[in-house]
Amino acid sequence: MSENDQLLRLWAREVTDKYHKTVQQDPYRLHYHLMPPVGLLNDPNGLIQFKGVYHVFYQWNPFETAHGAKFWGHYTSRDLLHWQEEPIALAPSEWYDKNGCYSGSAIEWEGKMYLFYTGNVKQADGARETYQCLAVSEDGIHFEKVGPVLQLPKGYTAHFRDPKVWRQGDRWFMVLGAQTVKEQGAVALFHSKDLYEWEEAGTIAGSGLNGLDDFGYMWECPDLIHLDGKDILLVSPQGLEASGRDYQNLFQSGYFAGEFDEREFAYEHGPFTELDRGFDFYAPQTFMDDTGRTILYGWMGMTDEAEQHQPTISHRWVHALTMPRELHFENGCLYQSPLNEMKGLRENKVQAELVLDGAGQFPPPIGGKSIELMIELLELQGGKFTITLRNSAELIYDANKNEVILKRRNVKTGALESRTCVISSLSRIHVFLDHSSLEIFLNGGEKVFTARYFPKPDDESIAFSGEAVVRVEKWDLQGFVVD
Incomplete structure (x- = not known):
């Protein structure tokens, strides 16, 4: 761990301790949702059950109730009801992630946990750089950064982030949210034999593909899962214009249902369907637990003009994660239901x-x-x-x-x-x-x-x-x- 990493962690702990009482006195503090101990929370990250323990990481700015250089906060649980706040998993401490350890995912391989995330860099002249990075842990608590394992490929802007990794057949796959040089949203696919060397496989979804017209200027947080006989692509497109009852929030989250061909690196899908019809839902991510359930968490928030007017900000915190939800695909529809564990709170x-x-x-x-x-x-x-x-x-x-x-x-x-x-x-x-x-x-x-x-x-x-x-x-x- 670098000296800068240690200093950032110490600073975050000092701020958390300083405002602990202020946060806890808020009457709007939630009782059965995961929240930041202080500051701003956004996307769920790295959802995984590792050696019998549930891990929920999340985007976290401990220093203010605004978006800035993000850390990965970390909670663990054995039953999804009793939680332990763990040490910071990732801090924006290195040259390749100095302006934020942005969203990503977790996998288990040969007894180790691997975190994939986007390192965000903003240069003094305003230029943005993006790196897909790896950190590895033996115990799921303490992580050693490996650094970048994937550079920005040609054809995309530096809005290229949120790696979701899974194993299928004899190889690993990664999908990333992207913006093409034509400023259109897309999902990029990569594959690997060893988690360290990645090969580009092309764009599998986005504007101009599968019958879509122009469909937003950036797609975030892609997640391709196999569920009840269908390959479901969850994604959060930015830049969709409101249309009747649809797309009423600033940014949207939804899914496509289709078929993924792992040999041809192709994904054919149907229309886009919004996952949630409310006001505050974005950047969902899923994982499968050891009972075979596909479980989703979402960010219960939205980056819009009302965000900085939420009354919790006066108590030094803002936003939360949704309840965990089990997913099923039936009759052409993705169903979300509360986990049975929630009955233990009744x-x-x-x-x-x-x-x-x-x-x-x-x-x-x-x-x-x-x-x-x-x-x-x-x-x-x-x-x-x-x-x-x-x-x-x-x-x-x-x-x-x-x-x-x-x-x-x-x-x-x-x-x-x-x-x-x-x-x-x-x-x-x-x-x-x-x-x-x-x-x-x-x-x-x-x-x-x-x-x-x-x-x-x-x-x-x-x-x-x-x-x-x-x-x-x-x-x-x-x-x-x-x-």
């Missing part, structure tokens, strides 16, 4: 069947700040059913338009804003409320809404309205234990 179960007459009802045992709601829509008359969450967000099902709408107030302007998805019919609504977050799963995860919201800290009210009969189950949720 306590104080309440059940009720409500006959709604159109006016709002506030069933007294149903409210709370950190709760799970399972709602079955048994009958619906009049076409609309609404859930009002702590007087700060509304979920509206309009059966006449086959729409579900999530509304909240913008933290910068105070204006009401909404996100909408189309759904043929709605029977089940699964809601997770944390102190300042919402994750809503419709029809078993066919559609998902993720959002941060900031109600009055003492408001616990949940209201239902419409002409309907609904069955509700509610649990209070304990928080994660983080040591």
Whole structure:
């Protein structure tokens, strides 16, 4: 470890200790989500189960609640409920990553953990350099940097990052998010026999391929996985114009379903589908655990004009990761569902069947700040059913338009804003409320809404309205234990 690396780690620890009390006193601090101990969190990185332990790394700026030279923060767990905050995995200490250890992935090989990440460099004249780098660990906690293993190939700008690595057949593959010299988003493919020497295999997805027209100026965080008989490419394109109900956030995250030919280095796919219909979801990454589940984490945030107006910033932190979600591909649709482990947080179960007459009802045992709601829509008359969450967000099902709408107030302007998805019919609504977050799963995860919201800290009210009969189950949720 270099002297500069040691100094950066010491500085980060000093800042964390200095503001620990300020962070913990925030009433909007979440209870069952992973957050930064201080500063700004963004992309999940290096998701892996290594020697029986779950590892979640994340992009982290400990020094301010803004984007800057990123570290890799690190949490571990054996059950996804009890977590250990580990030492910093990567610090931006070397010439090839001095302006940020950007996003990447982890693999296990021959008893060692390998982290692949993008080293970001910005020269004094504003020129950007990018290097795909490797660090190796025997124990999954302490990492030795190897340095760059892949330079920028021809045909791309220096916006070339976020390596996701996996083994298939007799070789390793890597996909990278990229911008071509024509300033179009793309996914680049590489392969290797030994993890150190990489050979270019071409562009497998992007503007002008597989029937796509111009589709954004940069694609970030690609992740190509085999799931239930399909090869699914998750990707986060930047620069898509809003179109009707779609692409309403500044940046999008979604997937293509298709077939990957590992011999021909080709990927044929269908249309792009957004992964999440809410306000705050970006840069998802997946991994497979030792039970065979494909698990996804996303960044529960967004880099937009409202970011610096979030009220948690006054408490020296901003953003969080989503709950972990299990993925399945069924009937042409990617389903996301909460992990079974989350049931271990439940306590104080309440059940009720409500006959709604159109006016709002506030069933007294149903409210709370950190709760799970399972709602079955048994009958619906009049076409609309609404859930009002702590007087700060509304979920509206309009059966006449086959729409579900999530509304909240913008933290910068105070204006009401909404996100909408189309759904043929709605029977089940699964809601997770944390102190300042919402994750809503419709029809078993066919559609998902993720959002941060900031109600009055003492408001616990949940209201239902419409002409309907609904069955509700509610649990209070304990928080994660983080040591």
